[in-house]
Amino acid sequence: MRPREIRPRVYWVGAIDWDRRLFDALIPLPDGTSYNSYLIKGSEKTALIDSVDPTMQDVLINHLSQLEVESVDYVVANHAEQDHSGAIPRVLEKYPQAKVIATPRCKGVLADLLMIPEERFITVNDKETILLGGRTLEFIHAPWVHWPETMLTYLREDKILFPCDLFGSHLATTDLYVTDEGQVYEAAKRYYAEIMMPFQTNIQKNLEKIKDYAIDIIAPSHGPLYDRPEFILKAYHSWVFDEPKNIVVLPYISMHGSTRKMVEYLVEALAQRDVTVQQFDLAATDIGKLALALVDAATIVIGTPTVLAGPHPNTAYAAFLANVLRPKLKFVSIIGSYGWGGRTVEQLAGMLPNLKVELLSPVLIKGSPREADFKALDNLAKTIARKHKEHNFI
Numbered sequence: 001m002r003p004r005e006i007r008p009r010v011y012w013v014g015a016i017d018w019d020r021r022l023f024d025a026l027i028p029l030p031d032g033t034s035y036n037s038y039l040i041k042g043s044e045k046t047a048l049i050d051s052v053d054p055t056m057q058d059v060l061i062n063h064l065s066q067l068e069v070e071s072v073d074y075v076v077a078n079h080a081e082q083d084h085s086g087a088i089p090r091v092l093e094k095y096p097q098a099k100v101i102a103t104p105r106c107k108g109v110l111a112d113l114l115m116i117p118e119e120r121f122i123t124v125n126d127k128e129t130i131l132l133g134g135r136t137l138e139f140i141h142a143p144w145v146h147w148p149e150t151m152l153t154y155l156r157e158d159k160i161l162f163p164c165d166l167f168g169s170h171l172a173t174t175d176l177y178v179t180d181e182g183q184v185y186e187a188a189k190r191y192y193a194e195i196m197m198p199f200q201t202n203i204q205k206n207l208e209k210i211k212d213y214a215i216d217i218i219a220p221s222h223g224p225l226y227d228r229p230e231f232i233l234k235a236y237h238s239w240v241f242d243e244p245k246n247i248v249v250l251p252y253i254s255m256h257g258s259t260r261k262m263v264e265y266l267v268e269a270l271a272q273r274d275v276t277v278q279q280f281d282l283a284a285t286d287i288g289k290l291a292l293a294l295v296d297a298a299t300i301v302i303g304t305p306t307v308l309a310g311p312h313p314n315t316a317y318a319a320f321l322a323n324v325l326r327p328k329l330k331f332v333s334i335i336g337s338y339g340w341g342g343r344t345v346e347q348l349a350g351m352l353p354n355l356k357v358e359l360l361s362p363v364l365i366k367g368s369p370r371e372a373d374f375k376a377l378d379n380l381a382k383t384i385a386r387k388h389k390e391h392n393f394i
Contacts, residue, residue, distance in 0.1 A: 003063045004176045006217065006225070007158045009041040013048075013063035014221075015056035018172045023083075027194050028288045031187060032172030035083055036221045038162060039067065040155060042132025047074040048098075049153055049162045050221050054086030061087075061094060071095060074122070074130065076137065077102040078164035079150050080109035084221050089114055101130065103141055106149035124151075140209065142166065144202040146195055152210070159216040165195065166206070167232045169223030177227045184224060186292075188232060191222065192239055193291035198326045200240040207236060244298035244328045246393040248384060251280040251290055251318040252303025258337035258368045263303045265374055266335060269381035274394060282314040287321065294327040298393045299360075299384055302348055306338035306364075310347045319351040326354050331387055333360040333380060337367065360384065 004012040014036040021029050035052035037060055046069065052060045064072070072095040077085055080102075088110070092098055100107075100116060104123045110116050124130070126141035136156040143150060145166050153162040169187035178184045196203060218226040218233075226232050248270055254260035267277045278293040294300070300322055304315035311319070322329070332352060334345050345362045360383055365373045388394045 001174065003039070003067050006038070006176070006219065007160070010155070010158060010160065011039045011067060012176060012219075012225075013037050013039045013060060013067070015052045015059035016172050016174070017053070017056060023170065027170075028286050029170050030286070030288070031170060033170040033222055034172055036219065036223075036225075038219060039064065039069065040132060040135060040137070042135040044133030045073040045131070046071055047076055047101075047130075047132055047137060048072050048091060049076045050078055050084045050164060051075065051087035051091055053083040054090075057087035057090045061090060064094075072098045074098065075100045076139075076153050076162075077106055077110060078153055078162065078221070079147060080106050080113060081147060081165075082113065084164060085110060085114060089116065092116065092120060101139070103139075103149050103151050105143075106151070109147075109149050142202075142206045142209070144199050145206055146199050152206075154213060159214050161210065161213065161215045161218050161229075162221075163218060164221045166203070166220065167218050167226065167236065168220040171223040173224055175224050178224045178231065181231060185235060187223060188235065189239065189295060190288050190292045192236070193295045193325065194288055197239075197291070197295060198324060200326070200328075203236065203240050207233070207240065239295055243391070244330060244393060245276075245296040246274070246388050247276045247278060247293070247297040248299045248301055249278050249280070249290070249293045249297040250301045250303060251282050251285070251315065253282045253305060253312040253314045254303070255305045255307075255312070258365070259303050259305050259335070261369050262335050262337070262363070262365070262373070262377060265369070266301065266377045266381060269378050270384060273381055273385035275381070275385050275388060282318055290318065291321065291325055294322060294325060294329070297327065297329060298388055298391070299331040299333070300329055301333045301335060301380075301384075304334065304336040304344060304348070306336065306342040306344050309342035311336075311344045315348065316351065319348050323352050323354045329355055329357050330391065331360050331384065332357045333384070334362040334364070335377065335380070336363075337365050337369070339367070358387075360387070
């Protein structure tokens, strides 16, 4: 693709990665991604907002050449993670007069990761500005969104916010702006779940910090731009501020069918009580889908057989994932089967120290479920529904 003009003399010069399917050797990318970089030409100075993943640095350099950019004065590093900063050394090589603008903490991270020399940096304080000639860049410190060195950049005259990862979506598309809000909503929510959700308290503070800015366009560093900013701002406000919904997330593994029978029974028992269930077979599920489901859930129930006196490794991973993502869960329970004994409940419950949840009576049975076990599952479903009603989730 060629560079795209956003406003007069403001350009998208990034790269679309159609074929990438895994991020950080961890996060599935079913729809690819993009690395958005932006060029701003003032009457006196030129600034590049973020760069691209190092695998795509030739695309960035080619875009700058197509625009006949002879000089870049500033490279704004909103965030030091390499999918945005990795091509900065190449840009500095091509434009030897360019300086990297970053927060003081970002400067240290970039020096460690990319070995950029001290003399190439300019550090900026919160709300500090730099003039480009007819255009003003304002830098808004936003630590822990989602690294400690992050900032946002605001182009005052054009009312464009460049928030790097905040408000992003892993989505490869030729659309410069959002055209399919349903598609982008799910991609952005998934991105929030996988990357931003552990920092929701910090995001709350930063949403408050930018609420009085006049914003016509939000230009994130992944996915399409928002020319209707209220769409993504409203979504984020819901994800970080709203109470959980009447949803149970049920990740499970079943080795020989006993736990599956329990899961199927519990799902039906909850549905009869008007509780929404999202069920995930951990032998095959996309963990991004599981993370996405946790954004709004009030309860998680983990279904696991016992393996070597403890939970199945896949369910232990699900518990670990829920713990590190820190969703707004209020309740947790555990169901499953064992052959002769173990410490499944203790081990799984002990893996959730970050969650402020109430443990509801687990249902661990020996062998295949019998009538008394199904009755215990009914009681668990009844308890979950009652708890949801008490908290006005239903």
